[in-house]
Amino acid sequence: MFSLLTQMIPNSEAHTSPATDAVHGEVLAPAVEHVAHHAEEAFSVTSLITHHLSDAVLWPLQIAGFDMSITKRVVMMWIVSFLMLAIFIPAARFIVRKVYSRPGRFSGAVEMLVGFVRNGIAADTMGKDGKVYVPYLLTLFFFILFSNLLGLFPPMGELVHFVAVQTGMAAPMDAHAPATEAPLALKLWPGITSTGDLSVTGALAGISLLVIFVSGFAFQGIGFIKNIVPKGIPAPLWILMWPLEFIGIFTKAFALAVRLLANMTAGHMLLLVLMGFIFQYQNYGVATASYVGSVGIFMLELLVAFLQAYIFVLLTALFVAGAQHRH
Amino acid sequence: MGLTMPILAEGSINLLAVNPGLLIWTAITFLTVLVVLYFTAWKTIIKAIDERNDRIEADIEKGKEVREKAEALLREYEQKLNTAKEEAHHIMDESRKDAIAQRDKILEDARNEAEKISKRIEAEIEQAKVKALDELEHTAVDMAAKVIEAVFKNAVTADNHRAIAERELKNIKN
Known part of the structure; x- marks a missing residue:
């Protein structure tokens, strides 16, 4: 959503003007002129949304004939991973070094979040058995949270590229060129919500499913598969219920994946539409309303980013707890 | 979602489309982060917090114990103090009684002695008489x-x- 202006000018001719690569509103006026000039290629909210919510291959990669291309979401996931390592490894050192003194702001915040996942999620759902799952739940929570939040963060690559173009250090990009030919800065921080794709949320939910099955078998043995039907069900009903309960396990995991995906996509779509109105209508009244509305939605999205990470992890923990004991 | 996806994508998006490559990348990335952070961060943080919690718990327990001990000591001292006070009172009473008895005895003795002396004097006087x-x-x-x-x-x-009688009497008188 931070590169609205670049998309507004679908014409390569427009790129001769420095204003065309503008990322933010300060160069609105010249851009608007361009749009007016190229009225035949009208601004399309649909293409704006499509562009921002769609993944794109940045570096094609085939491994044994299998498409393992590095896409925008893959790069963002790596940035998330890097941030997690950059935050939690030093935090662990801080905490260990000063474990008996008053925690500082940074280690205190990390400790609070770790305590939140540990006590508020693992211990509350699984009790003492939850201890083993804490590292997994922590990683899952922060992986989703950071992915969600980075989706709200401006694509740094685009900002860097904009500055580079302004200072004449880089050539303006061709908006119609394939993403694989995008400038390196854009490829390094493409700015997309990793969790806004079913492949990503599905993979995470799949791992959750695996954990559910593994702990089910670890705690109940092979009986886990039989015990998914609640106790005290008469035999004829049991036959009817077992398939439902069995499919239910997968449904729950699927719901995990879709819930996260839908929440992340819907919020971004709303933001894009609100901001798209500005370019669609080019009217100060609409622009003001859109601005106020999108700031509000952005705040809400920050909450949703946290909430969805929490819900995903909490439900995973609940399903794992459910698999540990017969109910 | 093909290789030729332009920067400015046209058309619609399919939210339920799954890109197997991305799915695998997600799993690889997530599991790598999990393993790395498990050994470099989570394990140490959890261990440190656990140790601290244990220590705080032990400190609280110890504090409780020390307090109970102190309270018991206080009670004991109070009891001892009370006993000592009672004893002191008792000793004072006893001494007072002793003193009174002593005084009475001294007085009695003195009286007896005085009586004895006066009797002896009387006897001496009698004897002299x-x-x-x-x-x-x-x-x-x-x-x-x-x-x-x-x-x-x-x-x-x-x-x-x-x-003659008068003269002799005079002689005797002189």
């Missing part, structure tokens, strides 16, 4: 004898015996 009377008797007898002797030594006449 008896002795004096005795002596007086002896003296009187001697005087009488001397008078009689003197009387018989001189010729006693009716005229002079009166003068």
Whole structure:
């Protein structure tokens, strides 16, 4: 959503003007002129949304004939991973070094979040058995949270590229060129919500499913598969219920994946539409309303980013707890 | 989602489309982060927090224990103090009683002694009186004898015996 202006000018001719690569509103006026000039290629909210919510291959990669291309979401996931390592490894050192003194702001915040996942999620759902799952739940929570939040963060690559173009250090990009030919800065921080794709949320939910099955078998043995039907069900009903309960396990995991995906996509779509109105209508009244509305939605999205990470992890923990004991 | 996806995508998006490559990348990335952070961060953080919690718990437990001990000590001291106070009172009472008894005894003794002394003095006086009377008797007898002797030594006449007696009496008196 931070590169609205670049998309507004679908014409390569427009790129001769420095204003065309503008990322933010300060160069609105010249851009608007361009749009007016190229009225035949009208601004399309649909293409704006499509562009921002769609993944794109940045570096094609085939491994044994299998498409393992590095896409925008893959790069963002790596940035998330890097941030997690950059935050939690030093935090662990801080905490260990000063474990008996008053925690500082940074280690205190990390400790609070770790305590939140540990006590508020693992211990509350699984009790003492939850201890083993804490590292997994922590990683899952922060992986989703950071992915969600980075989706709200401006694509740094685009900002860097904009500055580079302004200072004449880089050539303006061709908006119609394939993403694989995008400038390196854009490829390094493409700015997309990793969790806004079913492949990503599905993979995470799949791992959750695996954990559910593994702990089910670890705690109940092979009986886990039989015990998914609640106790005290008469035999004829049991036959009817077992398939439902069995499919239910997968449904729950699927719901995990879709819930996260839908929440992340819907919020971004709303933001894009609100901001798209500005370019669609080019009217100060609409622009003001859109601005106020999108700031509000952005705040809400920050909450949703946290909430969805929490819900995903909490439900995973609940399903794992459910698999540990017969109910 | 093909290789030729342009920067400015046209058309629609399919939210339920799954890109197997992305799915695998997600799993690889997530599991790598999980493993790395498990060994470099989570394990240490959890261990440190656990140790601290244990220590705080132990400290609280110890604090409780120390407090209980202190309270018990306080009770014990209070009891001891009370006992000591009672004992002191008792000792004071006892001493007072002893002192009174002592005083009474001293007074009694003094009285007895005084009585004894006065009795002895009385006895001595009596004795002296008896002795004096005795002596007086002896003296009187001697005087009488001397008078009689003197009387018989001189010729006693009716005229002079009166003068003789008076003279002898005068001698005795002197």
